[in-house]
Structure formats: C-alpha cells, structure tokens
Amino acid sequence: MSNPHISLPQGSLEKQTTTLNLGPTHPATHGVFQNILEMDGERVVSAVPTVGYIHRAFEKIAERRPYFQIAPLTDRLNYCSSPINNMGWHLTTERLLGITLPKRVEYLRIVIMELARITDHIVCNGVVGVDTGAFTGFLYIMEFRELVYEIYEEVCGSRLTTNIGRVGGFERNFTNTAFEKIERFLKEFPKALKEFETLLVRNRIFIERTQGVGAITAERALNYGFTGPNLRAAGVDYDVRVAHPYSSYGDFKFDIPVGTTGDCYDRFLVRGEEMWQSLSIIRQAMEKIQELPADVYHADVPAYYLPDKSDVYTKMEALIYHFKIIMGETEMLPGELYNAVEGANGELGFYVISDGGRSPYRLHFRRPCFIYYQAYPELIKGAMLADAVICMSSLNLIAGELDA
Amino acid sequence: MTNEQVKSRLIEKFGEALTDFEESYGMLSFHAPKEMNLKVLQFLYDDEALEFRFLTDITGVHYPAQPGAELAVVYHLQNLRTRTRLRFKVFTSVADPKVFTATRLYESANWMERETYDFFGIDFVGHPNLIRILNVDEMDYFPMRKEFPLEDQTRIDKDDEMFGR
Numbered sequence: 016m017s018n019p020h021i022s023l024p025q026g027s028l029e030k031q032t033t034t035l036n037l038g039p040t041h042p043a044t045h046g047v048f049q050n051i052l053e054m055d056g057e058r059v060v061s062a063v064p065t066v067g068y069i070h071r072a073f074e075k076i077a078e079r080r081p082y083f084q085i086a087p088l089t090d091r092l093n094y095c096s097s098p099i100n101n102m103g104w105h106l107t108t109e110r111l112l113g114i115t116l117p118k119r120v121e122y123l124r125i126v127i128m129e130l131a132r133i134t135d136h137i138v139c140n141g142v143v144g145v146d147t148g149a150f151t152g153f154l155y156i157m158e159f160r161e162l163v164y165e166i167y168e169e170v171c172g173s174r175l176t177t178n179i180g181r182v183g184g185f186e187r188n189f190t191n192t193a194f195e196k197i198e199r200f201l202k203e204f205p206k207a208l209k210e211f212e213t214l215l216v217r218n219r220i221f222i223e224r225t226q227g228v229g230a231i232t233a234e235r236a237l238n239y240g241f242t243g244p245n246l247r248a249a250g251v252d253y254d255v256r257v258a259h260p261y262s263s264y265g266d267f268k269f270d271i272p273v274g275t276t277g278d279c280y281d282r283f284l285v286r287g288e289e290m291w292q293s294l295s296i297i298r299q300a301m302e303k304i305q306e307l308p309a310d311v312y313h314a315d316v317p318a319y320y321l322p323d324k325s326d327v328y329t330k331m332e333a334l335i336y337h338f339k340i341i342m343g344e345t346e347m348l349p350g351e352l353y354n355a356v357e358g359a360n361g362e363l364g365f366y367v368i369s370d371g372g373r374s375p376y377r378l379h380f381r382r383p384c385f386i387y388y389q390a391y392p393e394l395i396k397g398a399m400l401a402d403a404v405i406c407m408s409s410l411n412l413i414a415g416e417l418d419a
Numbered sequence: 420m421t422n423e424q425v426k427s428r429l430i431e432k433f434g435e436a437l438t439d440f441e442e443s444y445g446m447l448s449f450h451a452p453k454e455m456n457l458k459v460l461q462f463l464y465d466d467e468a469l470e471f472r473f474l475t476d477i478t479g480v481h482y483p484a485q486p487g488a489e490l491a492v493v494y495h496l497q498n499l500r501t502r503t504r505l506r507f508k509v510f511t512s513v514a515d516p517k518v519f520t521a522t523r524l525y526e527s528a529n530w531m532e533r534e535t536y537d538f539f540g541i542d543f544v545g546h547p548n549l550i551r552i553l554n555v556d557e558m559d560y561f562p563m564r565k566e567f568p569l570e571d572q573t574r575i576d577k578d579d580e581m582f583g584r
Contacts (some may be wrong), residue, residue, distance in 0.1 A: 067553035074538075075562060079569050110444060237473055237499070240527030251499070258502045351443045353476075353495055353506060364476060368491070380479040381495075389530045418553060 026246050031055055031132075035400075039068050043404040045142060046414030050391075050403075062392040064154050066385070070418040077378040081343030083321075085378070090176040092382060093416040096135035096359040098127045098167070098179050101358035105180040107365040108260055111352050112182070116314045119185040119307040121263040122300045126197065127170070127179060128356075129300075130291040133204075134160045135359030136244075136286040139411040143283055144215055146405045147224040149343075152211045159204050162196065169193040172418030183320035184313025195302075201298060205291075212287055222280065229394040229406035230278035239390040242383050245410060247399055248285045249277030255357035266303070267296050279409040284412075318345055343373040358383060360411040384410075384417045420468075420501040422447040428469060432462055437507075448506040456492070456509045457519045463496060463505070464524060471496040471505055477521070477531035478507075479539035481564045489513045490541055494521075511541065513564075518548040538563035 032053050040051040047068040053060040071089045080088075089104040090097040102124050109116065116124075137160050141153035164174040169180040170193050171186060179185070215221045231241070236249040246253055254271045256264045272288035274281030313320050319335050326333035339345050349371040355364040361383025368377040387410065394410075395403040422442055428436055429449070451459050463471035475495040482489055486512035496505045513520055520543040521528040532543045533552040540561035543549055543570040547559070551558060560567065 067555075070553040072562070075569060115432075237524075238526045240474060240525070240531075258499075259504075345423055351448065351506075353443075353446060353504065354477075362475070364495070366476065366478060366495070368480060377480045379476070379493075381476045385530065385534075386527050389526065 031095070032060055035189045037400075037403070039065075040353045043146070043407075045408055046412060046417075047163075047330060048407070048414065048417070052400070053347065054400065057401075059395050059398055059400065059403055062395055062403070064388060064391050066388065066417050068418065069414055073419045074378055074380065075252065077375055079374055079375050081345075082347065082375070083319075083340065084343070085375075086180070087176070087178050089380075090178055091415050092270070092419060093135070093358060093360065093384075093413045094175060094361070095138050095413055096131035097175065097177050098131040099135075099356060099358050100363060101178060102128055102180050102352070103358070103363050104365060105182055107352060107354040107367060108182050110354055111348060111350060111367060111369060112316075112319060113348070114183055114314055114316050114319065116184060116262075117307075118263065119304060119311045120313060122304050123185065123189060124180065124262050125264065125267070126297050126300045127167075129296050130163050130166060130197075130200070130276075132293050133290050134163045135411070136290050137262065138287050140211075140283055143225070143279065144221070145407060146408045147215075147221050149215060149218070149221065152204070152214045155214075156207055156211050159200065159207060162200050162204075166193055166196045167199065169196060181320060185314045186321075188310065188312040197297070197301065201294065201301070205294060208287075208290055208294075216284070224402075225280040225283060225405060225409070226278060227276070228279045228398060228402045229409065230276050231390065231394060232277060235390070235393070236277060238386075239393075240386040241361070241390070242387075243358065244282060244285045245277075245361065245387060247272060248274035248281040248320060250275050253283070255323070255355050255362050259355065261354075261356060262276045267299050269296050279405050282409045315352075345373075347371055347373070355381070358412070359367065360384060360416075361387070380419055382416045382419055384412050385419070388412055388417060420498065420503050422503075422522070425469060425503065425505065428466065429459075429462075432466075433459070439507050442465040442507075446504050446506055448508070450508050450510065453509040453518050455490075455510045456494070457521065459507065460494065460496075460524055469498065470500060471498050472502075473497040474521070474527050474531075475500050475504070477528055477535060477561070479535040479541055481539060483565045485510070485547055487512045490516050490539055491519050492535065492541055513540075514540045518542070518545050522546055535560070540564070 021321045032055050035052045035054050037050040037052055038044040049065040051063040077085045085102055089100040092100045137156050144152040167177050168174050171177050231249055233249045233251050236246050252271045252273045269292045274285050308317045321340050322333040322337050327337045347369050349369050351368050353366045355362045364381030366379040367375050370376040395406050437449050437451050442540050463469050478493050481493040490511050491508045493508050532546055535541050536549050537551045537554055
C-alpha cells in the first residue's frame with residue numbers, strides 16, 4: 016500500500032511495530048518485572064523479560080548465617096504464602112539432621128501450609144479477576160486472607176513474613192483462639208469462595224478474556240520446567256505433596272485437580288479447585304489433631320530446639336543448649352540434600368551442601384517462578400496487550416521469589 | 420525404579436567414566452566428566468527405561484580447595500513417571516570454565532544457566548544468550564565465588580551512626 020502523493024521514509028510503512036516498555040513498576044505487572052514488548056498495533060510480536068530488580072543475594076547471605084537464621088530469608092521468597100517457604104526450609108533442615116517430628120506437629124504444619132496455599136490462590140485468582148475488570152471478587156475474598164493473617168498472628172505474632180516454624184516444630188503452641196479462628200475460617204470461607212467462583216467461572220466477559228489466552232501444551236510446559244498449578248492446568252498431574260510426600264501428607268485424602276488446555280482460564284479453575292482440596296485437608300487435619308495430646312508442639316531435640324526462657328534461667332543444660340543454638344555452634348552433619356515442597360506456585364526446592372560448619376557451604380533455592388517466567392514470551396506471542404497482562408497475573412509471578 | 424537399576428544402566432552405557440556414585444538422603448548422585456555432560460543428559464532423556472525428562476534445577480558450586488576442578492555444575496533431574504530423582508555434577512576449572520549448554524534439550528536450562536553464569540562465571544558453550552540475569556551488566560566479577568566473602572559483621576572502621584548499628 017504505497018501512495019505516490021505522500022513521501023514517507025523508506026520502510027516506515029513496512030515496519031509497523033512499536034517498542035513498548037511494560038514495567039518495571041507498572042500497576043499491571045503486580046511486581047517489579049520489566050517486559051520490552053514489540054507491538055504490532057495491539058498485538059505482541061515479541062517480548063524480552065528482564066528480572067533482577069530486587070535481587071537481594073539470599074544465597075550469599077545464607078552462607079554466613081547459622082541454619083536457624085536462614086528461616087527469615089525464606090519467608091521473603093514468595094511473600095504471598097511465606098509459611099510454605101518457611102516450613103519448607105525447616106523440613107529441609109530437619110531432614111538434614113535426621114529429626115522426626117511428632118504427628119501433631121506435622122498436622123499443625125499442614126494446617127498452616129494449606130492456609131498459606133489458600134491465601135496465595137486467593138490473591139492470584141482475585142488478581143486475575145481484577146485484570147479482567149472485576150474488582151468485586153478481589154475485595155470480597157480478600158477479607159478471608161485477612162482472617163488467615165489473624166490466625167498467623169495468633170500463632171506467631173506476625174502476619175506477612177511470618178517466620179512461623181522452628182527447627183523441630185513451632186515456637187509456641189497454638190492457642191484456643193487460633194483454633195477458633197481456623198474453625199471460623201473453615202465455616203465461613205466455603206460460602207465466599209463459592210460466590211467468588213459463581214461471579215467469574217461462567218461469566219461471559221471473563222471466559223472471553225481468559226479462554227485460549229496464554230495457552231501452553233503439556234509437553235512445552237514440562238520442557239520449560241513448569242510445576243505447580245501452572246503445570247497441572249496443562250494436564251500433568253505432578254504434585255510434590257503426592258509424588259514425594261513430606262510432613263505426613265500421605266495421611267490425607269485429596270485430589271490433584273488437572274486442567275486440559277493450559278490457558279489462563281484453566282489455571283484459574285485449577286487454583287480454585289485446589290482451594291477446595293486445601294479446605295478438605297485442613298478439615299481432616301483438624302479432626303486428627305483433636306485426638307492427639309494438646310501439649311505437643313515441638314520435637315524433643317534439645318540440641319536444635321530453642322529451650323523455654325524459664326528453663327534457660329534455671330537449668331544448666333537448657334542454658335548450654337540455648338547458648339549453642341544462639342551462637343550457631345550446634346553440630347550439623349555434613350551432606351548434600353535436595354528437598355522440595357509444593358509451594359503455592361510450584362516445586363520449591365532447597366539444595367543444601369553442608370560441610371559440618373555452622374552455616375551451609377552452599378544453599379540454592381529452586382524458585383518455581385524464576386524457572387517458568389522464561390516461557391512468558393512464548394505464552395503471549397500474538398496475543399493482545401491486555402491478554403499479556405492477564406497471562407502474567409494468572410502465572411502467579413511473585414517478584415520476591417523470582418529475584419531471591 | 421530403584422537407584423540400583425539407574426546406576427547399573429548408567430554403568431552399562433558409560434562404563435568407568437562416571438564416578439563417585441552415592442546415595443545422599445535417598446537420591447542417587449554421581450560425578451561425570453565435563454565433556455560428557457550433554458551425552459549423559461541426552462542418554463538419561465532418551466533411554467526407554469530411565470526417562471529422566473524433567474530438568475528440576477541447574478546450579479553451581481565453588482570449591483576453591485580443589486585445584487583444576489574448582490567449579491561444579493549441579494544438575495537435578497526427575498523421572499515424573501516413576502518419581503525418581505537424580506543428581507549429577509560436572510567439574511571444571513576456574514581458568515577455563517567451559518561447559519556445554521543444555522538449552523538445546525531443555526528450554527528451562529536457559530535462565531538457570533544464565534543464573535549460574537551470573538554468580539559463578541561458568542561459560543556455557545553454545546548458550547544463545549549468556550548474559551547476566553540478576554546482577555547488573557556492569558559487574559565484572561562473579562559474586563557467589565568463595566573469594567568474595569560477605570562483610571565482617573564485627574568490623575569497627577565504619578561510623579556506626581551512619582550505618583545504623
């Protein structure tokens with residue numbers, strides 16, 4: 016299409032693409048990601064994602080911290096579900112040390128981890144709704160994330176970056192108020208979740224905006240290293256909780272929801288169904304906890320579990336162990352361990368090399384976000400700009416985990 | 420599939436080349452020569468009996484005490500059908516840290532190798548885009564190597580009021 020009456024520079028009509036910077040800080044990216052998009056009108060021709068804006072050198076810092084001081088670092092990976100990261104680290108340390116936990120502690124941990132998974136999925140699915148223009152649902156179920164944060168607060172005193180576990184168990188026992196709040200959550204959340212799903216799942220606008228957007232096949236997803244809900248939405252039933260059971264997950268009955276197309280809609284559905292499964296796991300765990308002695312909240316490992324302050328002041332052994340733990344002089348076993356937990360958005364792995372010293376010789380976090388974010392350019396190729404935004408939120412990318 | 424079966428299948432194929440077999444916390448691990456990392460990965464991927472087709476993780480480790488083999492690249496693989504995990508390491512020297520890239524086999528290797536390059540300076544031969552990923556481009560050293568220790572927390576030559584401690 017050339018007009019002889021208009022003289023434009025050579026190639027300016029043929030090159031119809033525009034370079035567009037989406038991010039690093041943009042409301043639609045929900046975090047610090049930069050995407051340099053090459054746009055043909057409204058369509059994405061190519062994307063170059065850049066990460067590393069909030070890299071904090073956690074792996075390096077971990078090399079000079081005693082094991083128990085690494086837990087606060089893990090809380091800041093996926094801050095939407097920090098207890099899972101935290102428990103994952105403690106499970107790794109306990110496996111390294113060969114500590115077995117009492118059943119009640121493991122069930123309490125599962126309750127906390129599943130609550131964390133629900134809050135993470137609440138945020139993710141809520142945000143997918145927001146990006147398609149439905150702010151209502153997000154506000155409506157956010158109330159229940161608040162309730163879960165109150166439970167954390169009751170158990171450990173803080174809300175977002177919880178630092179909720181200790182090597183060997185919990186820092187303190189669950190109070191009655193905590194159990195009451197969990198019961199209240201179990202009673203009230205299903206109704207809200209049902210309404211939230213009714214709002215979106217059969218909503219014409221939502222379906223048109225998400226179905227067929229950001230789709231990936233099972234084969235490509237595996238090749239890209241997808242795990243968690245994003246992989247399951249593509250049709251692969253891989254779940255670390257079932258494949259490599261940890262922390263008594265083997266005692267519970269639950270299904271692994273699996274999608275078929277791997278698009279944003281399926282990812283939304285898989286996350287929704289996972290919340291129902293988590294609720295069922297929490298219910299089962301609460302029943303089992305009722306039958307166990309109520310005063311057990313940590314394993315009997317005085318060399319690794321910080322003693323009670325009243326004991327420190329009155330008993331010699333407690334004072335010695337307290338000193339050794341605080342100064343990081345506890346004896347660690349040399350060894351190499353890869354331990355993974357099912358984080359809210361995929362397999363969160365901890366690769367530890369211990370040389371017997373006070374801190375790990377090398378610690379590597381396998382962060383699920385980091386590994387599958389590289390598929391983003393392929394997912395949004397040929398899609399509209401608005402689809403690229405939904406695709407990003409439905410992948411559940413968390414900047415803290417991506418950059419570590 | 421047990422670790423013993425994987426091990427015997429590997430020995431059958433590669434013979435003496437693979438060394439240091441061990442089972443650490445239930446996971447089979449071994450060392451391979453760095454020239455053979457792709458052969459091992461490809462064999463583990465293709466073999467009908469093994470099918471290690473999921474690349475879980477690639478990372479590096481620095482062992483300054485081993486002259487000539489200071490840097491290690493660690494591969495974690497998984498067979499999703501039988502849920503077997505596997506780890507192997509290849510060693511390379513700091514002077515010539517060249518290791519073949521696994522990006523032809525796994526898309527996921529792309530960023531993991533970039534991260535390993537960024538922190539350890541391992542040069543993945545054949546990588547399509549080997550540039551820094553988490554650190555700034557201007558950086559001219561590899562921060563996860565052991566010769567860069569973190570600041571000593573007890574140093575007193577800094578003005579405490581300025582640093583809030």
